[in-house]
Amino acid sequence: MSTQSEQGDGTTDPGLSAIMSERRLLINLAYRLLGSLADAEDVVQETYARWYAMSRSQQDAIDSPGAWLTRVASRICLDQLRSARSRRERYVGEWIPEPLPDHAEWVGGRSGGATGDPADRVTLDESINMALLVVLESMTPAERVAFILHDVFRYPFTEVAEIVGRTPAACRQLATSARRRVRAAQAPAAAAVRRADVVRDFKQAWEAKDIDALIGLLDPAVTTVADGGGLASAELHPVAGGERVARYFVDLLDRVPGLTVLERTVNGQPGLVAQHEGITVTVMAFDVAGDRIKHIWAVRNPEKLRPWPGAAKPAPSR
Template sequence: MIEEFEAHRARLRAVAYRMLGSVAEADDALQDAWLRVSRADTGDVENPAGWLTTVVARVCLNMLRSREHRREEPLERAAAVTVADPEEEALLADSVGLALLVVLDTLAPAERLAFVLHDMFQVPFDEIAPLIEKTPAATRQLASRARRRVKGAPAPSADLPRQRRVVGAYLAATRGGDFDALLALLHPDVVLCADRAVLPTPEPILVSGARPVAEGAMASTGRARFADLVLVDGQIAVAMLEAGRLRVLLRFTFDGDLISEIEVIAEPDRLAGLEPAIGHTM
């Protein structure tokens, strides 16, 4: 069955990515599923591709439910989280459709599973139903409800793909300590505003100009290793984590393809107030 898993890896990864909306989490789900498959008694499996799809889907469902449970702890993740290549993330998001990924993230876990497996991968409802402990009829209703929400959802900002590309490049440059690449993403008159929790200062921090802002970003290279792209009120932002907890949020304003303003939020009360608006990454 391990050979079958490898033969179907591309499809299984596609299922996991559409379920989770994140390359890193999709790869984590595949690793978990591979371990389960390697330990399972598969002698009676008649349809390896279908069975493997349900294994991956079950892992993803558990991850989605865990994500929902952790809403009380902002964007909690393992401290040693593996961050995907932003270019690969962008390519996969484009292959699915960024607008669809944004809408999928609004669905409840069971709705998302029913919709993704049936509408995107043609898995019959009677095979999906046991995964969510529903009857096939109830599963059909979940998929139908999800379908209506997907069709009726307002379209996200048309600027979202460009935001994702620019902010993804900003995060990659910060992680890699690439000063010149970072400088190229900033408007010459960019302004960075940071609240008092970022550094122990009596007043908020205000930095103007591309070079000073880029120099300041270089100081956060280590923290950027544990950062990820998120959606805040429909706009791309960067969440920085420490010990699995959200510590800093960067919000961006754009002038064409350049970043014209960066707001750095670290005050716990402000982060807590923004938490309900934070959506998962692409």
């Protein structure tokens, strides 16, 4: 993205550094609101485009440029969330938020493999694990914005109200409703070390095609959701039940011989990456409670795998 680094007289814009320093916050905010890094990047680019579309006198009249950028980005996200339902209805199969790699694994998804700008990277904390992002998808746009802005980024309800277009009291109720959704959907999480052990055991049992061992690691009501987006083969509907999920994964190895499974961090949690002939074809995130896996989210849509090492390069545009 290009920015206006110089004023009309050729001198450096003294406010550029302060304005661009907000980019990381905006990327983090937009990704949590939209569940898509590509969409988050577009939102941030549009936000800066609106800033630089103003005259210098209009910019100078804004007391807090950072707060202005946050408001504009949040409102763009809110508009996108309101239109997302119709877009998701046209999506082929299940839609899963875009998975993100650990910073050590990050590559520039849009630049065909170049190292990404560290300032653009999303902070991988508890507010970004796949289980929470999936719950956020069940919220209304206003609930999601109120919850993320207040509970994650600690914005006061008076500021949230300006963005959502409701009273502070109404925004407080929205955040409360969102918290109820989160509590209802999330089981007590296993300790980080235990989560890693369970995912590692799953990998080993999967590679060994040991159905009994897999069933022992899966909650009886486990669900697996796969997202191919119509661009890669994937189950169009969730697979539920310990034995069915175990056999689904074993059958996958039979259908795709030579699949390599790697332990990787996915959205800050232990996960797995499947590669075929050196190409990353699936990224899997896990929800582990106690010693059992409750949910598996498998992203196969290549458009959502671009930040990952070994991702297939996008087809050249014509």
